[in-house]
Structure formats: C-alpha cells, structure tokens
Amino acid sequence: MTWLDSSVMGRRGVAQCREGQHHHLTEAMQGEYHYVYGPYADPVMTIAPGDVVAVETLDAFGGAVKTEDDLPSKVLNMPFVNPQNGPIAVEGARKGDVLAVHVRSLLPRGPQPAGTTALIPDFGGLVASGLTHLNAPIAERVKKMDVTPDGIRFSDRITLPYEPFVGTMGVSPEIEAISSLVPDFYGGNMDLPDVAPGAVIYFPVQRDQGFFYIGDCHGRQGDGELCGVAVEIPATVTVQIDLIKDWAIPGVRLETEEFIMAVGSARPMEDAARMAYRDLVRWMIEDHGFEETEAYFLATQAGSMRVGNMVDPKYTLGASMLKQYLR
C-alpha cells in the first residue's frame, strides 16, 4: 500500500495499480525512431492498462555528439533531432480518456561520458536568434560529462546531484504530427524536471489507443533549461502505463506523493503560467471540493510555480499545490 493507491491513477485507473505484463522496448525493437508526435506512425507495441515498459531511449542528439569536437551544426541534420520511442498503443484508450504514466526508474545507458550539453548557434534562453536579431551568434560549444546515479561530473570542482527526468513524453494529437521539439497540451517536449521517477503524469488521449511517445531523458536540469540543452543522456526509463476512462482534462497534469501540478505550455511565458494555474484551480474545484474563489485565493497564497523550459517553441511551466492543503 503506497501513496499510488490513493492517486488518481490508483483510484480511477483501469488497472488500479495492479501490475500487468512487463515489456522491454530495446533500440533494436524500436528500429526507426520518430521526430514527430502524431498518428501517422505504426505502433511498435500494444499494451494493456497496467503494463510496465522499460524503454531504451536515445539522447536528444541521437548519439551524434560523441565528443566535444562534434559541433551540433556539423553533426545534426534538422529536423531529425530529439528522437522518440513509440508509438505505444494502449488497449481501450479513446479520445476523452487519460493515459496515466508512472515513471518508475530512469538510468543512464552507454559509455561515458554519457552526458552532453551544448551551446547551439541562435538557440537558447540568453541568445539572440538570426530569425529576429542582427547580432552575431555566440560561439558554438559542446560539453561532455560523466553521468551516474552517484552524480554528474560538471567539472573537477563541481559534482551535481543525479536528478533524472524525462524531457519529452506524451500522446499523439488527433490529426496533427508535431515536432518532438514542441511541448503542448498533449505533452511533448516539456523539459519539466517534475516528470521524474516517482511521479505520475496524466495525458489527455486524443485518438484511439492513445499512441504514447517517450524520449529525451535528462540527467538533470536547472529551472528553464537556460541554454536549451540539459544534461542529455541515452537512458533506460521504466514506466507503468494505466488508462483512466472519461476524464476530461485540458492539458497535462502531474501528481507526486506530496503535490498535484497542472502544466501549461505557451508563449509568451505568462500565458503558460496562466494556463498552469488556471487548470490547477479547475482541478481543485472539480476533484477537491473547492469553491472557485477559495481555490484562486489558496493558489495565490500557497501555489508553487516551476519554470520547466524557457527555450522551446513553447515555454512550459507547472503550477502545483501541496496535497496537505487539499484534504
């Protein structure tokens, strides 16, 4: 008996935390990785609600940046970046349902230095873009780091804690196929550190079987993913996927033992912040018995805001409330 039994996944999921079959989605099984979240690909596997899948993900560069001399502008072939595993079909999923994804573990794969970050011309939170500015770009640069569960070797002097999470995860839009670099209501490239082992993430299903995609694992990241590239690692990420029937949610939601979080992805950043808080207030009203004004007041005095990314085509923020105030 864990907190999961009292989570939305535990209470309303088809499998109600009962563990189904175990699957292993290896690189070989995946074969061709995907660069869009969409309905036009064939499922790599079909699973039942409650099943557990261990997924071998590539890093955001598809492993092309092997050394600090492999400059992204040389080794990358746009738009073929941020490769994704999937789609995984979930039996019984229909538009209007929700996929509940419990991240169980996330471990780095492959030879060291497994971690990569980089300064990519015209890209990043403190960098002007050639599409909007006249300034010369800053110098391109790659940094490789050893990444293990014991820590991330940023430099001889600095070792950062290993706090892994999944950068890109979600379901297929109904008729669109969107770049895996974009986050939105269906998930995608949210780069939100709360999408981490222990959390349950909820995605609004848009089409039959949901079509779940996952990739872009990070050893860690600061708020905002400032330069646009976290500690990118190839990884084995294990998720349990359940199905919640007939739950209408406008976007991604998330739950941990301590808090609930609503996620917004938009530009400008204040619209992402509003979306996140607006849906948090909606959730407090619909599932926790708050009157609207009281929910708005409590979010004002006790809400927390996480800046996930401030660099992607849409910025992603998460608004959360401690469960202790919801009981």
Add this chain to the structure above:
Amino acid sequence: MTWLDSSVMGRRGVAQCREGQHHHLTEAMQGEYHYVYGPYADPVMTIAPGDVVAVETLDAFGGAVKTEDDLPSKVLNMPFVNPQNGPIAVEGARKGDVLAVHVRSLLPRGPQPAGTTALIPDFGGLVASGLTHLNAPIAERVKKMDVTPDGIRFSDRITLPYEPFVGTMGVSPEIEAISSLVPDFYGGNMDLPDVAPGAVIYFPVQRDQGFFYIGDCHGRQGDGELCGVAVEIPATVTVQIDLIKDWAIPGVRLETEEFIMAVGSARPMEDAARMAYRDLVRWMIEDHGFEETEAYFLATQAGSMRVGNMVDPKYTLGASMLKQYLR
C-alpha cells in the same frame, strides 16, 4: 561570526556588519506615506551605513480594508495605494554605489484579523482587464485572515505557515518618480518572497543618499501572487542598511546563506526571466571567477527560478545559484 561576514555586505560594506545606531520609524514619525519611488520627497530620517531601522509599515490598502465588506472599489482611492515608508537618506551614498539591506525581522502589527487578500475587478493573474478585453469582470471579494508567527488561518481547515517578506522595497530612481505598484531595476513592488528575514538585498543607488523606501509587507504568498493580492499585513520590519561603494550592478541582487539571486522585472515574463539569468551569469563571472560559457552551462544545469509576481505592471522573477557551486 555568521555567514553575513562572508556576504558581499560583510566583505565590502562600509560598516562591514558592525551595527550602528538603532532607529524606530513609527507611523507618527512617518506621518505622510508615499505612493511613488522618487527623488521629490523629503527624507524622514538620515542614517549612517550599518544603522538599524525598525519601520512601522501599513498594509497595501493603507488599512482601508477593515472587514470583508470593505470592497476595494469602494474604499480605495487610486492611485493612492501601496503606501511606503521613507525616503530614508543614507550618508555617503552616491550614484554607482549599492545599498545593502539585511532584513532582520518582520512581525505583524495591529488588531486581528491582520491579514487581507482580495479579488479586485480587472486585476489579477487569471482575470481579464477591461482595458484589453470585453468579458465581464469576476465578482469582487475580500478575505480577512488571522496572521501570527504561529501561522496564517486561511480557513477552519487550512493553516498556512507564516513566511513573511517585504513586497515593496528599493531606492529612488535618479529623476523619475514611479508608482509604488511598479517593480524595476531599482526595486519597488517586486513581490518576491525571497526578500525575507535573513536575506540581504542589494539595490543600485541612483542618486545622492540613495533615498530608501519600504512597505507592503506580506504574511506569505505563493509563487506569482496569483490573484494580485498576497496576505497583506501592517507590520514592523527591522532592517540593517549598509553601503557598498562603487559596485556597478544593473538591477536588484539578493543573497542568503545558501544562494545568490539576480532579479529581473519586465514584460513579457520571458524578458524578466532572461534579465534575471543574464545578471546571475554576469555575477558568477565578475565575482566568482567563472568563464562565461561555464557560467551559462552551470546556470542551465543547476540554476533555480522563482516567479515572484505575475500580476504587477512588470513581472518579477529571480534566478539563483547555490553557493556550494560557487566556492
């Protein structure tokens, strides 16, 4: 010997943490409160670097909202809101210097319920404004709360921790007089919960004697101050003010025992986020020996972002770095 001795205030301040005279700025002494941050008012007192001042602040409504029936639209007289104490003249302060303000304590004053929050028509993070939208406003509403160091009584069921901070604090612009509702490079209405007891806040002096203003204390607030009104309280806030000569900083900076923070205030929100991280990177380079790219990389992987307010004329965000990574 505390961490303050190793703070910028302790190392570079004129008083170097030596405590000067104690002053008490009572309501009576203040007399007329101010509604702009500017150079056109006469100082209420002149102090020396290192002096300690206990200030009796009014709440953001000037105490006009006494009960839940005192609707802001009825009892407030714009633009006379968010009354400020000061200006306090600091001997020797010149443009190009920095005022270092150590918040020592913050206690609620006056009869209970001392705490006030409200829904004000056309104002707040989830509310359309009549200046930009056609939608009807949401209902106006006032909520009063008991506020003591033991907690904030939000409702019969919910008591929130007392985590007080100063909503509005800063120095006078050189020639402008700006509404106390606005935050900017000189400080002002930042509504940033890190401006709290224990922290040292650094303000770039714009004119002789600095002209320090303070007011708008909050019993607590969630990230973003969502509805636009925190737990507003009249308070006694005690600060020690020191002077750092010849320190060029582009905006407000902040320091605690654990981290340093750079603050940005702007619209859209991403510009405030960029300002904050940009100045954090500058600070890491200038005072902590980082090469620019390494500072940018470290901020990407280990920076934290606080959303102070998402409701004021400019939004305020703070970007911080743990000191353990700066040594």
Add this chain to the structure above:
Amino acid sequence: MTWLDSSVMGRRGVAQCREGQHHHLTEAMQGEYHYVYGPYADPVMTIAPGDVVAVETLDAFGGAVKTEDDLPSKVLNMPFVNPQNGPIAVEGARKGDVLAVHVRSLLPRGPQPAGTTALIPDFGGLVASGLTHLNAPIAERVKKMDVTPDGIRFSDRITLPYEPFVGTMGVSPEIEAISSLVPDFYGGNMDLPDVAPGAVIYFPVQRDQGFFYIGDCHGRQGDGELCGVAVEIPATVTVQIDLIKDWAIPGVRLETEEFIMAVGSARPMEDAARMAYRDLVRWMIEDHGFEETEAYFLATQAGSMRVGNMVDPKYTLGASMLKQYLR
C-alpha cells in the same frame, strides 16, 4: 509585358511567366478536404511550373454555418475546421526551392448570404480564454453578409469594399502535419490581407513536390482579424504556380507591383514583427545590394508594417518596402 516579368517569379521562375496548362480543382475532385498542412496526404493533382489552377474552396466552417442560428459551438466539430484544398504536387520542387504563387482572381461561390463572421466563445482578440482566465465567456453570435464583387453588405447602413484575399495558403512542412489554423514559416493560416489578387507569394519548399495547400478565402478583413473570424466565404480562387530553384528563404515572402514584403508568424507579437523586419532587411541585402546598416536604417525610416492576424495560434505580421526605394 507586366511588372510580373520583373518580379522574382518572372526573372527566376522555371516558367518565367509563361502560362502552362489550366486545371480546375472542383469540390468533387477534391473530395475529402484537409485540416492539416503535412506530407501524409496524397496529392489531388500534379502540375508543372507555370500551370494555372482554379480552386473551389470551402469557407472556414466548411459551410456548416448556414444561418445566423447555426452557432459554431453547435455545428462545428473540432479540430475539423478550416478545410483546405490540396495537396497539389509541383513537378521538380525540392527542399531548398521556392514555390511562387501568383493570385490571379478570387470570386465568391454559392448562394447568398455567402459571407459569415462570428463571435466564438473563448476565441478572439478582445476575449479571455477559458484556458487562461476565470471570466465568463461573451455571448456567441453569428453574422451573415451578402458578398459580391460590388461590396459586402455589413448592415443596412454600411457597405464595405470587396477586397478579397486568401486566409490560408502554403506548402507542407517536411515531417510535421500542422493544423490549418496555424501560420508559420511554411505559410498556413496567415490571415494576411496582402495575400490577394495581384500579389505573388513565395513559400520555402520543405519536401519533394512542395505539396501546396490553399483555402479559407475572405471577402475582406481589417488589420488583425480582431474577433478571429473575417468575412468567410466559399470561393473560386485562381492561382498560377511557378517554381524557383535553389532560393533559400527563411519564411514566407510576398511581392506586388509596388512593394516587397517579408512575413513573420510568432508569439508574442513583437517576435512576429522582428521576424518580418529581419527578413525584409536580409532580402534588401541579398537581392538589392544594400549594406546591412543602410537596410536597417531605411526599414526604420520607410518600412511599413501590416498586422495580419492577432488571434491565431501564432500572430502574423508583414514588413514591406516600396520598390521605388530599391531600384
């Protein structure tokens, strides 16, 4: 000999203004209309550079709003709105080329009142969205108007000039399939009144054969398409499509007898404005011999800015320069 001979299409097009075959893409031939701009549909026809196509477009509602009693929320089935003709395959088109589209004529089709505009809940430039705001939506409303080349009957008192244009037009992204409600570098739902009879519009080809889509014709529209719905009409629009080999442009460009225009689509609006002016400056440098600073100065003193839409998922603005200053 017309100005077209001296246009980029005339000078660099494969057909160099020579008129090819004429095609008629009727509703029947189109059969199933499309709701995304993408590579996953089969071409309805294949044409050669220089060919002329008369296209029967549906209005943005697919004709579902027949009377002022047909409220969008009742008769529309999201995301199946803004139906598009195509894709039309263009022989020889490859990534790195440009499709040049000369709009020759645009005439309303079908019974009167052919024109429809509407207030759609949570949508429009002066309306709060339920995804970001708490305010109640404004009342839903439909307005039907007679639309002929002689004018648009807005009311008994007001007849507006018939100034038709194509709201949505462009090429397929390389691997994405994007909603026809979205504008971006490949074109799409720009809602830019300059995309009108007489103009030539240039689209950067992203995949073999270009895959040209077109739809969403408007009888007219004010700057910004304020409520989000122009004078929507079913139409017959006739375009000549040429191919320019090896012309690298970052986004949509446009040319008339009097001016050249670069188009930007982004949020916030200032980013769309910057994109548009940035590419206008680039064009002035690359094709008209300006030194960068002089181009920037001339755009500052003589550039014009059109606000196309301020309501779509990305806002579209066009920056233009009179040809008389380019010679």
Add this chain to the structure above:
Amino acid sequence: MTWLDSSVMGRRGVAQCREGQHHHLTEAMQGEYHYVYGPYADPVMTIAPGDVVAVETLDAFGGAVKTEDDLPSKVLNMPFVNPQNGPIAVEGARKGDVLAVHVRSLLPRGPQPAGTTALIPDFGGLVASGLTHLNAPIAERVKKMDVTPDGIRFSDRITLPYEPFVGTMGVSPEIEAISSLVPDFYGGNMDLPDVAPGAVIYFPVQRDQGFFYIGDCHGRQGDGELCGVAVEIPATVTVQIDLIKDWAIPGVRLETEEFIMAVGSARPMEDAARMAYRDLVRWMIEDHGFEETEAYFLATQAGSMRVGNMVDPKYTLGASMLKQYLR
C-alpha cells in the same frame, strides 16, 4: 468651416475652435528642458483653452549629435535624453477632463544636416540587449540627413517624403514623474506617425492645469521605428490646445478628417494592440451609437492598425476606423 468644427474638439471643446491668444515658447523661454513627464516641475507658461503655441523643440539627443562622428555612447548622458518643452498649464483643466491638441504645423529648425538617426548599442527592434542576451552588440553608427519640407535626403539615390510628426507629447501623470522615453495612457514617447499636422490628439488630464509636455519631433519614420531612432530633428511645432470638460477616456485618442484612432501602449505588443482596439470599440459604442457586438464585428472587418513603435519601454499601436462607417 472645416472638419474641425465637427471634431470632438470642435463640438465639445471650451473654445470650440475659436482661436485664442498666440504664444511662442522659444528655447530661451524654455530654458531648462525636462526629461520626465510629471507634476514636480513649474509651468513655463499658462494658457487658456483655444490658445495657440509655437514651440521650439530640441531633437531627442538635445542637439548633442552634431556629426556622424558624435557617437551616442560618447556624447549622451543618460537619463538626460529626449528633452521636452513644458509643462504648459491650461486654465481650468482638472482630472477627468481631456486636453485636445490640434497640431497645426511642424517645421525643421537649425542648420543642415538637421536630421539624425543612429544605431545605439543594446537598443533597437532587431538588436539584442546586454540586459537579456549574451551576444556582442552591433556596431554603433550615426547618420545625418538634410531635412526640408521638400524631402529627406536619405542617400544620393533615395529621397524620402517629409512626413513630420511629434514623437513625444502628452500630459503629466497625477503623482508619477515618468521618463520621456516611455509612452503610456497619458501620452509620452508614443512615436506614432499619426500624431502629425492636421490631427487632433486627446489626452486624459490627470491633475489640475493638465501640465502639457511636447518634444522629440521627427521628419518621418517607418512603422515601428525599427532601429529605435527616427529622423530626429529640432523643430518648431505649432499646436492649438483646447479643453474638453468631463470626458472620461482610458488613454490617448486621436482624430483626423478621415478617421478616429485609439492608442495603446504596453508590452507584449499584443496587449498594446488589444488596448487600442478595445478603446476603439468603446469609443464607437459611447459616441457613435454602436451595439458592442456590431462595433467588435466592424472593427474586425474594417479596422486599421498602425504600429507606432516596437522599440520603446512600451510598444505603441493605434487602432482606427474610417469616419465614413461611423455616420
């Protein structure tokens, strides 16, 4: 009998187009110019409604940029830029009234080349700022131009039409003193080309006697004032100032013989666009008998949007409607 008699100024002004006394505000009479819009300065003159004032304005650099070798970073002393004439006190003006300012003529003053534009580091629509970005600044540059009513000599090849307007004009805020670089509801640095000879501009009075300021004349400017510096000229601008009692307007409005315009100044740019259109709709309802939905629909189909500036601390846009649709 001109269109002015039927303007709001003509119909509701205290002077009703009757011409009062003529005044000449010379450089010598002005003496010290001002760099803020505020109530803390003494009036240079007091006039009666209907009076006409010829004002000798300095250029935005206070004449400090005399040659193309006078780089702004060398010759300017921030914040002492954009010098303003005034304040001019208007008898009988009270908060809640409106100043109506009819621009009668605008002529360049002083030796040639009278016109100046410049690239100023970290400033301009296509340039990254050191406060938010890491990129190196672009090269600083000054361009001087001959400016006469016959034209503006941009280069040997290009002469631009002389289309002069007033960059900065407005009334004092009630208690704030705001930099003359900032535009807002009270006017200020709008850089809106419609504030030109022939137009009447309406400013909401905030304090007794209005306190009218004016300066920053431009020989011409493109939409958006892209690089941030128009064709800056010292000028003699002649205005007739009337007073409209008890007219509540939320911001600046403008009127010509052909159209009415509402002005919005804000960031992000879409908020300025919304403010402008929102107030245009309000004006159509209050003074022209439109029902709200009809006004919103007509603005959608026939409104025009001018991008005044996309470079100042707030962006300024103007939304206009042809008078022919208002009758």
